[in-house]
Amino acid sequence: MAQIATAAPGWNRFVGVSRPIAAAILGLLALLMAWGATSDVGRDHVRVATSSSPHFDGLVGDHALYARIAQRVAAGESYYTTAAAEHRAGDYPLRPFVAVRLPTLAHIVAALGEKKAQLILLLIGGAAISAWYRRLRTEPDLPRAAAIGALFVAANLTQLAAREWIFIHEVAAGVLIALALALYRPARPWAAMAIVAAAVAIRETVLPVAMLFGLFALIDRDWRAAAGWLAIGLGFAAGLAAHVAALAAVTTPADAASQGWNGQGGWIAYLSFVQASSLLRFFAGWVGALLVPLALLGWAAWRSRLGLAALSIQLGYAMLLMMFARPANFYWAMLVTPTLFIGLVFAPAALAELARSLRGENAPNRATAV
Template sequence: MTRAAPGWNRFARVSRPVAAAVLSLMALLMAWGAAGGVGRNHVAVASPSAAHFDGLVGDHALYARIAQRVAAGESYYTAAAAEHRSGHYPLRPFVTVRLPTLAHIVAALGEQKTMFLFLLVGGAAIVAWYRRLRTEAGIPRYAPIGALFVAANLTQLAAREWLFIHEVAAGALLALALALYRPARPWLAMVIIAAALAIRETIVPVAMLFGLFALIDRDWRAAAGWLAIGLCFAGGLAAHVTTLSAVITPADPASQGWHGQGGWIAYLSFVQTSSLLRFFEGWVAALLVPLALLGWAAWRSRLGLAVLLIQLGYAALLMLFARPANFYWAMLVTPTLFIGLAFAPAALAGLARALRQPAQPVAAPIPASP
């Protein structure tokens, strides 16, 4: 019932010790998550005393108010500095103030049109992933079910409060870019990643990864394109820092830093809260997230490797640096994480077959000649 070629599954022909090691790691991660109390205890949502605006609370209210002031003709940086001070948000270092792109989009289009725009992006990502998983050579016939997991984890695009959170828009753009990425034709994905980077600077590791792939492939045109994006981003970031520095003072509060070090349990909790798993108990995330990562590890392809490295890289960032209030950083990667579940059954079957195979007998040593 599949069109799968045997070479797609990285775990189809592994040795017995490798299979045992991978399955043991999976069991350990699942048990660790299930025993660690994954859930909202590791996530800090806005308190009743946080900033309020037009039915929104906390960061949602902060960014909505800034966008409203920009729509009224005020400078983004003047508005951002004033709202950060009013809500007791830090203004130093510069990364505490978001890039102005999303605020200008909302100010120019209005809330409804902006929401419609990003719903179109999300819909395009779902369709693009369905087509990619349906037409990709060698993978199982049931793989297009992964597009449903994309749809299920882009539902925030339809909620007004998430319109103002930069990770939601950037995550939808990243999901679309990954579905469209092909090493021989990287240009459309390059443009979309540049757009995501303009909204949230934490997309920069993805651009760097694809730039590295271009160098490995010796595709100098693509490498030059990624370099151009990097230079434009550096210039825009420098302008952001310079303009922001003109409206802040030494008396403005500084961030408490990003050293959450919540580890594996915090990562699972952030993913659960930022995905469809928020409607389920924490142990569900403890089981499904390792399976999704295993599925991505199984797909032997450039795209499979790229998404696996992106997922693991952001997982490490969330485990090491994200504070409980930064849980929504996970929305950069949750739209694509659970596509890996479509590959997990074949990965587990391959590992189980490898585990059942008899151990290779050790050859007897050949006696030395007298």
């Protein structure tokens, strides 16, 4: 960490900021940390979903629902007929169409079997950890100590080793997002593009990531890349239309409708979701209340296209979780928790520069310490 604090300032966005801006940033950081530390993070903000149907093979709630669907698809049944039957049996809503997951993950698990599907997820997770290590080790200006960020990725992919999580779509999509971010380079976006396309096919809530990268391509006037991201969007629209049509064929107006997604839990709910969906689940709530704002500050400090992309994704999904996620939707945070805490490796340098600006010190040109 000390090495990062003395690194060359080129990568650090907070070098030389004015005293009022430094005071505002540090004030907001202190406010968010104090707000979380003095609140009941986790309590009443997270709830494991239950259903009226019996447990399935040691699994409960959403885990059991998606496991039953995958097993029946493996036996040759239609995904949509099966999904409708299982949703009704467990008193899960079937309306609107977003209440029923896309069929991609169920078909993957059905085709490969649970053990092979879990092995593939573990391999993708290992690839994401390795890719982040290489990326943080080789990025210009960043000190070698930044590579420890890969450990934070590894620590927050531990759910891949638990059987029940292979059925949760956000877990698979989250590890794919982590890998795509590590591989993303504006001049060579094709690997990240293919991985994001796979993630979108599993969970439609990944679409904002594709839209962000598409926006970057437009800003860069990279028309080939923009066309590729547009193709992903059009493919998603076609797939979603097919999903809506197939679901309409097996549902009726009498089927249960969702209560909606208007949790409006705010900052404390967001912290609770992150805690429940990351390694922080083993710690008291106040730990996450301190670390999550620091991680976001660290991401804000990294002056690079990748840093901007990661920060935008973290803040965008944080807003979605704060506004829409209900207590039972806490695992939505698994889309972003694998990469959130990489920001901690940049936080010490960010704090150091903000403190210097607050004291009115001019930032010297410091050589990189490696």
